Amino acid sequence: MNTKERTIHFYDLELNVVAIGAEIKNPSSASIAEVLDLITKQVNPKGADQVLKKTIMIEIADWKHDAKKNHYNILINQADRDASDVAFKDFKKKTLRKGNKTTDEGIDKSAHIVIKPSDDNRKALMLITMGAGVTATLLKRVLNMLLRALKSQQKDHEIFNRPDPSGAVDQKGKPLTYKVKYSFSWSAHQGQLLTQALANGAFVGMDLIADGTKTFDAAPNLEIESHSISVRPKLMSGPVTAASLKNAVGRFVKTRQEFTTMRLKYKDGSGKQRAASMSVDHLDEAFTRKETVKLSMPVEQQQTNLSPIVLAAMQKLL
Helix, strand or coil: CCCCEEEEEEEEEEEEEEEECCCCCCCCCCCHHHHHHHHHHHHCCCCCEEEEECCEEEEEEEEEEECCCCEEEEEEEEEECCCCCCEEECCCCCCEEECCCCCCCCEEEEEEEEEEECCCCCEEEEEEECCCCCCHHHHHHHHHHHHHHHHHHCCCCHHHEEECCCCCECCCCCECEEEEEEEEEEEECECCCHHHHHHHCEEEEEEEEEEEEEECCCCCCCEEEEEEEEECCCCCCCCCCHHHHHHHHHHHHHHCCCEEEEEEEEECCCCCEEEEEEECCCCCCCCECEEEEECCCCCCCCCCCCCHHHHHHHHCCC
16 A cells, blocks of 8 residues: 555445334434444444454454544554565665564554535445455444444433334323334445546546456466456547447447446546546446545554544545
8 A cells, every 4th residue: 555645435324224023114213423423422432343254353443523523533453364474675785574474463454434424314425445455345344233232232222212103102101112223334425427527527548348258269278357458539539528438338339248347547627537437338327436645644554543644635525
């Protein structure tokens, strides 16, 4: 990982709710901010860890609520015993030194996460730095683990006991309630459309990618896993529009159906080069947003506490 930058993926985090032992199709729900706030105050998640399998351990190294911005900032560390030991090369002496990792140790890497609740009280925007092996699926597992811990501690709390929609009361005049169960899920946060990207920027090129194995004629014991072709605009040919690009790709893949993915390279309105991948069958759909941000100063991949430098770069994207 480059210590001077981070690649950040965007996700939509959602809080799901189901009624327990009651036939209520649309149970009421606490907001995602209420749940995260309770986890912060009651569970005290910092330091919690879990062994995913014999060789991988994850730890919530840091967890803080920025009340002013209403962001939840999380640092997840993942240690992998199967990861190769590191080696260091001295540029002047040209000598090599290994880290000498033992069999009981794992290479530890850190991922920064920022969760920002949205106006829809059951959804939030979630940003994750890539490169540490911490995925949205893994983070969902961590958050659901914390939800279970919260319920075991606060099973009588009102977020788990919702008022009956009938408004009925018991013999003591207290409102009847029903129990609910929560879980987190995620989906990729959709960025802009191809049309928007090329209307506000400029086409640089594209790769058309074909997956699927086929025989490698030069050697019978080898096979081609995937292959691609690169396309760029002709010089002095004028701007490439989204409409012309979609038509061209559509005509090409009619006779070359093995090509299923397009990797677009374009410059945005500020002149920064970007890339996005999408299915050639769904060029009208939005592609997943990701950004690479420069850090104000180098930050090592492994951290024991949230880095204000990394957080500052991430928060500019919210």
